[in-house]
Structure formats: structure tokens, C-alpha cells
Amino acid sequence: MSVVLGAQELRLVLDRLTGVPRLVVTLLYGAGLRLQECLELRVKDLDFERGEVTVRRGKGQKDRRVMLPQAVRKDLSEHLESVIQRAVTAAARMAGVTKRVGCHTCRHLFATHLLEAGYDIRTVQELLGHADVSTTMMYTHVLNRGGLGVRSPLDRL
Structure with missing residues (x-):
């Protein structure tokens, strides 16, 4: 037979959970999921909008x-954002990359x-979704090669 908790009892249980266990139990209750269903969720299964x-496959x-x-x-x-951030940071560290x-x-x-x-700056601006090209221009600092990166039109004749 299933156990029935009152709302206050459930609140007390949830208040004593933190981190991932709290997220899981909150989803179990809040969405009516079975534990295995919750554990098998993937990011693509979540539609925040x-x-x-x-x-x-329930x-x-x-x-x-x-x-x-x-x-x-x-x-x-x-939680999802911090997990990905930590994974990227750890992967860089394991790869021996010392930059942040x-x-x-x-x-x-x-x-x-x-x-x-x-690729031209306007195309990159559009792909990044920048309203103003000056925002995209900050990425050009690494391209500062002076005239060395440009081929003279005279050489094309």
C-alpha cells in the first residue's frame, strides 16, 4: 500500500534535501515521474519554453x-548550466590547457x-546575433596582422 504524506510533511522532506537529490525528488513529485524515468531524462527531453x-519509453x-x-x-x-561548465573546464584541464x-x-x-x-565581419555578426557590428569587432583583435594578411590587388593582375 502506498504512503500518503500531507503537504506539510512533503515540504519538510523537500527542505532537508539539497542539490541533485532535491532536483530529482522535486521532479518526481512535480511531474509525477517514476524514479527510472527521471534518471533517464536527457536535456533534449526538457522544454523550458x-x-x-x-x-x-515509460x-x-x-x-x-x-x-x-x-x-x-x-x-x-x-544545474544543467553548471554541469556543462564544470565538464568543459575539467576537459581543458585534462587536456593540459592552462588558459581559463x-x-x-x-x-x-x-x-x-x-x-x-x-569570412567577412557582417556574416559573423549575423551568425552571432549581434545587433551592432562594433560588438563583433572585438573578435578581430587576434587578426591584427597589419598588411601581412592582405594580398595586394597589384599581385592579382
Whole structure:
């Protein structure tokens, strides 16, 4: 027979949980998930905009959609972000990279490498979603090669 807790009892239990266990239990209760369903969730199963969780191959091997409670969205989003940040930082450290590396480094490298490959600043601006090209210009500091990076039109004649 299932145990039934009152709302106050549940609050007391949740208040004594922290970190990942609190997130998991909050999702179990807030979305009506089974433990295994919760543990098998992937980032792509979470739709923060629509407030939905897609449970894949639940009991009976059926997919279903359940709500993603507003009360857990912020903590869950922050958790996912910090896990990725830590993973990128750790990977850089394991690779022997001594520079400070984080997720935003990838965006910076994207722009820098496109510019190094000769793509025009306006294209890179558009891809980055910058409203003003001056924001994109900050990525050109690594390209400061003077006239050495430019081929004279005279040489093309």
C-alpha cells in the first residue's frame, strides 16, 4: 500500500534535501515521474519554453509528455548550466590547457576561427546575433596582422 504524506510533511522532506537529490525528488513529485524515468531524462527531453518534459519509453514502452513545474525550472536550468561548465573546464584541464576555458570560450572561438578563415565581419555578426557590428569587432583583435594578411590587388593582375 502506498504512503500518503500531507503537504506539510512533503515540504519538510523537500527542505532537508539539497542539490541533485532535491532536483530529482522535486521532479518526481512535480511531474509525477517514476524514479527510472527521471534518471533517464536527457536535456533534449526538457522544454523550458513550453514547460514540458518528454518521458521516453515509460512504463509499457510508451512516450508521454508531462508538465515541467515552474518551481523547478530555474534550479534545473542552473544545474544543467553548471554541469556543462564544470565538464568543459575539467576537459581543458585534462587536456593540459592552462588558459581559463569555459562554455563561452566556444562562442569566442567560433567567431575568431571564422574571421581567421576569411569570412567577412557582417556574416559573423549575423551568425552571432549581434545587433551592432562594433560588438563583433572585438573578435578581430587576434587578426591584427597589419598588411601581412592582405594580398595586394597589384599581385592579382
